[in-house]
Amino acid sequence: MDRKQHIAIFTTASLPWMTGTAVNPLFRAAYLAKDGERKVTLVIPWLSLKDQKLVYPNNTAFGSPSEQESFIRQWLEERTAFISGFAIRFYPGKFAVDKRSILPVGDISEIIPDEEADIAVLEEPEHLTWFHHGKRWKTKFRLVIGIIHTNYLEYVKREKNGQFQAFLLKYVNSWVVSIYCHKVIRLSAATQYYPRSIICNVHGVNPKFLEIGKERFEQQHSSNHQAFTKGAYYIGKMIWNKGYGELLQLLNNHQKELAGLEIDLYGNGEDSDQVKEAANKLKLTVRVHPGRDHADPLFHDYKVFLNPSTTDVVCTTTAEALAMGKIVVCANHRSNDFFKQFPNCRIYDDDNGFVEATCKALSEEPVPLTDAQRYELSWEAATERFLKVSELNQVFATERGKNSSKEFASVSLNLWKSMEDTSAYFHYLALGFETTRRAFGAIPGSLQPDEEQRKELGLATSSKHSL
Structure with a gap:
């Protein structure tokens, strides 16, 4: 038949x-x-x-x-x-x-x-x-x-x-x-x-994120202005096991080295109140916001995505951030092996490596993705x-x-x-x-x-x- x-x-x-x-x-x-x-x-x-x-x-x-x-x-x-x-x-x-x-x-x-x-x-x-x-x-x-x-x-x-x-x-x-x-x-x-x-x-990545990344670099090239005007952020379901525990611990341990750092956290979840409480205790500026669609224009201007999670398998929001042309700072963990091929992925091994990678990412500009790299992130390739x-x-x-x-x-x-x-x-x-x-x-x-x-x-x- x-x-x-x-x-x-x-x-x-x-x-x-x-x-x-x-x-x-x-x-x-x-x-x-x-x-x-x-x-x-x-x-x-x-x-x-x-x-x-x-x-x-x-x-x-x-x-x-x-x-x-x-x-x-x-x-x-x-x-x-x-x-x-x-x-x-x-x-x-x-x-x-x-x-x-x-x-x-x-x-x-x-x-x-x-x-x-x-x-x-x-x-x-x-x-x-x-x-x-x-x-x-x-x-x-x-x-x-x-x-x-x-x-x-x-x-x-x-x-x-x-x-x-x-x-x-x-x-x-x-x-x-x-x-x-x-x-x-x-x-x-x-x-x-x-x-x-x-x-x-x-x-793969929702094609909307690839479009956002491509448009952002085209605008930068044509107008000769910075593509990204905001600093660091993280987005994910707001529960401790989704990277918030690791991130707030790193920030708490290295407040002196990261003095002046401002970071925005976005998410909804069962641990939202506890995350806000922990963030408010830090001397750093850590703002906690309700969850939003990652494709929202609110996120387009951020340059650095911080994701220290070690519970993910392949983090969707990390892939989306790379597709949008951002620099991603993430742990040297097996869940991030796929992302290591992209030049804007910055891997760290320990606390000092996190501080160094974060500071360096905030001081540099992301590298535009090639067509081949964009395709590798796409659902067609997946x-x-x-x-x-x-x-x-x-x-x-x-x-x-x-x-x-x-x-x-x-x-x-x-x-x-x-x-x-x-x-x-x-x-x-x-x-x-x-x-x-x-x-x-x-x-x-x-x-x-x-x-x-x-x-x-x-x-x-x-x-x-x-x-």
């Missing part, structure tokens, strides 16, 4: 929550569908109104999935300047306050009909499968690709009993990703190791990297018409498959009971969607599933 390959992209967040797993999978869907050679569906969480109020900023709320879809498409088209040809479908989700995350409810693989189940891309596969109870992803889809976005182990280590929690989480992550994914893409080496994984940054490392075309051609009973020819592979199937079945059984789900950390009542979400999403009455 000659038909277009279907790619279903499942992710753990959606706009207007401005988090990486809401924004990056959205752009991935748009650019994979852009040439019309494949059918693409983006599958995102739908939250009930009470959860929307907990998650979405500025009291934004949607009465229906179609209303939220319209918002998402308008936001995307304003940034890409083309009409996207992909579909959007919603799965039922609930917000876990303790994890500060949206978790799936029920068997979300059902959102894609069996006849369209070619390729599944799981953005944050561990997150999507911790509490999965339903058809096994590898059984339903010809190919399942997991993209590791988040350094969960680093976050957990900073909590109470963090080392022990991280030890357990490492093995749980490896377990679920192994039984549910054929192939794993790690955005950087900052994530934990997974078997059958490859390290590749398959994220999509090329994704298609190359995932080998989608090769896999689809091989799998078409293939008899699954002949999938493993050797005894050793059959043995491995048998062990993996047993492990997957154990996960299926364990996550089928409310008691064990709660023990694993699932949200109470998340085995099946409630009647409110079923009605909002037009879902059928609940039914039993098999692997």
